[in-house]
Amino acid sequence: MTRRFDFLVIGGGMAGISFALKAAKYGKVALLCKTTLDESNTTYAQGGIASVTYEPDSFDKHIEDTLIAGDGHCSLPAVEKVIKEAPTQIQELLNWGVDFDKDENGLFDLHREGGHSEHRILHHKDNTGYEIQESLIRQVKSHPEIEVYEHYFAIEILTQHHLGQIVTHHTPNIECYGAYVLNQQSNNIHTFLSKVTLLATGGIGSVYSTTTNPAIATGDGIAMVHRARGIIRDMEFVQFHPTGLYQPGVRPTYLITEAIRGYGAVLRCKDGKEFMQKYDERGSLAPRDIVARAIDNEMKIRGHQFVYLDVTHKNAEETKEHFPNIYKQCLESGIDITKDYIPVSPIQHYLCGGIVVDLNGQSSINRLYAAGECSCTGLHGANRLASNSLLEAIVYADAAVKDAVKYIDKLTFNESIPDWNDEGTSLPEEMVLITQSFREVEQIMSTYVGIVRSNLRLKRALNRLEILYRETEHLFERSVVSREICELRNVISVAYLIIKQALLRKESRGLHYTVDYPERMRNEI
Numbered sequence: 001m002t003r004r005f006d007f008l009v010i011g012g013g014m015a016g017i018s019f020a021l022k023a024a025k026y027g028k029v030a031l032l033c034k035t036t037l038d039e040s041n042t043t044y045a046q047g048g049i050a051s052v053t054y055e056p057d058s059f060d061k062h063i064e065d066t067l068i069a070g071d072g073h074c075s076l077p078a079v080e081k082v083i084k085e086a087p088t089q090i091q092e093l094l095n096w097g098v099d100f101d102k103d104e105n106g107l108f109d110l111h112r113e114g115g116h117s118e119h120r121i122l123h124h125k126d127n128t129g130y131e132i133q134e135s136l137i138r139q140v141k142s143h144p145e146i147e148v149y150e151h152y153f154a155i156e157i158l159t160q161h162h163l164g165q166i167v168t169h170h171t172p173n174i175e176c177y178g179a180y181v182l183n184q185q186s187n188n189i190h191t192f193l194s195k196v197t198l199l200a201t202g203g204i205g206s207v208y209s210t211t212t213n214p215a216i217a218t219g220d221g222i223a224m225v226h227r228a229r230g231i232i233r234d235m236e237f238v239q240f241h242p243t244g245l246y247q248p249g250v251r252p253t254y255l256i257t258e259a260i261r262g263y264g265a266v267l268r269c270k271d272g273k274e275f276m277q278k279y280d281e282r283g284s285l286a287p288r289d290i291v292a293r294a295i296d297n298e299m300k301i302r303g304h305q306f307v308y309l310d311v312t313h314k315n316a317e318e319t320k321e322h323f324p325n326i327y328k329q330c331l332e333s334g335i336d337i338t339k340d341y342i343p344v345s346p347i348q349h350y351l352c353g354g355i356v357v358d359l360n361g362q363s364s365i366n367r368l369y370a371a372g373e374c375s376c377t378g379l380h381g382a383n384r385l386a387s388n389s390l391l392e393a394i395v396y397a398d399a400a401v402k403d404a405v406k407y408i409d410k411l412t413f414n415e416s417i418p419d420w421n422d423e424g425t426s427l428p429e430e431m432v433l434i435t436q437s438f439r440e441v442e443q444i445m446s447t448y449v450g451i452v453r454s455n456l457r458l459k460r461a462l463n464r465l466e467i468l469y470r471e472t473e474h475l476f477e478r479s480v481v482s483r484e485i486c487e488l489r490n491v492i493s494v495a496y497l498i499i500k501q502a503l504l505r506k507e508s509r510g511l512h513y514t515v516d517y518p519e520r521m522r523n524e525i
Contacts, residue, residue, distance in 0.1 A: 089391070206442070295346050
């Protein structure tokens with residue numbers, strides 16, 4: 001079955017929905033999500049969204065903080081664009097019904113997080129992402145020009161390759177015509193033709209064995225663009241959040257938001273002693289990469305599997321008011337955060353690299369845009385500043401709509417795209433082949449491609465991964481398409497990109513730290 005839409009949006013988080021709402025003014029929109037709209041990385045974002053709001057804060061201060069965190073690898077035009085457009089986009093969220101917390105005077109109750117020089121984090125308690133997502137879902141479900149397809153999984157984006165042409169990384173003017181999409185309830189594969197496609201497929205957390213991301217974060221958009229010969233960059237910069245609640249075997253790991261350190265929580269070893277001052281003069285408020293490496297080092301030299309986060313010195317009622325969900329979650333695990341230390345350890349959280357896009361959100365493939373965590377705008381550089389990601393998602397979704405509508409009326413559907421061909425395939429004989437390979441990818445990445453790396457570890461990971469790649473491609477070619485086999489292909493592609501780009505960076509910068517090149521190069525590479 002073939003469906004035709006002016007705009008095809010793959011991904012139902014903040015980037016995808018905000019794009020859909022704005023694009024719907026100019027044509028019909030299909031919004032695909034592989035589970036339901038309420039399961040996305042946006043939903044799990046606790047801390048908030050950064051924006052210059054009141055003096056003494058300023059754009060220059062926010063820009064400087066972002067550049068410092070990015071460790072010399074940010075794109076200045078991207079940083080300036082996102083930060084200067086923040087107030088306008090915050091107003092859009094308010095117009096859509098998002099409720100940010102205010103103080104007794106009616107002013108926004110702004111938090112401060114690690115790496116920020118001022119209080120500038122708008123938030124809703126400690127579940128800001130959930131509040132934003134719910135507000136956007138209410139808008140999108142009532143819009144007459146948007147068709148929402150839940151439990152629809154994008155298999156591949158459509159390019160000249162599907163017309164029988166040979167497409168390489170050097171092929172000029174690669175174009176996207178839509179996507180092949182699996183209806184997970186009927187197991188039928190549909191062809192979605194579009195004039196413009198936006199990838200908003202979120203993160204890559206499932207590449208690692210422990211992550212704050214939901215299970216759906218398998219890097220689908222990045223992998224599809226890689227296979228379509230689009231440009232992917234900065235994959236080595238994987239952010240590990242310093243403070244995931246230590247609960248062995250629980251997935252996704254519950255995140256203890258950075259805002260709690262901005263509020264005054266202090267990191268301690270198991271003997272109760274503070275340790276962050278040894279690593280950075282900003283102590284527990286240092287940027288995430290520094291804090292994560294410090295915790296990792298303390299755990300290794302002491303032989304411990306976690307450290308503690310201490311907020312017991314703060315007013316108990318105030319703590320419960322600011323962080324009600326963290327209080328409740330920890331209490332269910334027998335931890336009263338107003339009286340007890342919180343056991344935490346670093347956990348995979350965010351990817352700073354991804355699909356390379358320009359200032360309009362356009363990828364290297366014509367008619368294909370990307371926004372949110374799957375994209376690489378240059379804003380984050382080598383390390384994301386806390387609470388800049390939700391902001392980036394909405395700014396670039398807005399930019400993509402504004403760019404696409406300039407020429408969408410001149411575009412047509414490519415009716416030459418053939419239906420999906422599954423001739424000669426059969427159901428996989430043993431699903432255990434897929435699930436075991438998935439576990440092996442997670443183990444390889446967590447063991448060899450974590451917070452601290454080396455050429456030896458990276459090369460060993462690559463050797464192991466190449467075996468899994470060959471086995472999986474062989475299985476994919478002879479199997480009926482399923483979400484499980486596609487997700488396995490995608491995490492292998494993402495893992496490969498992380499390792500290859502980590503091997504190419506002969507320095508330590510931001511989130512990429514290697515014992516073979518511990519110093520940062522003077523000039524950007």
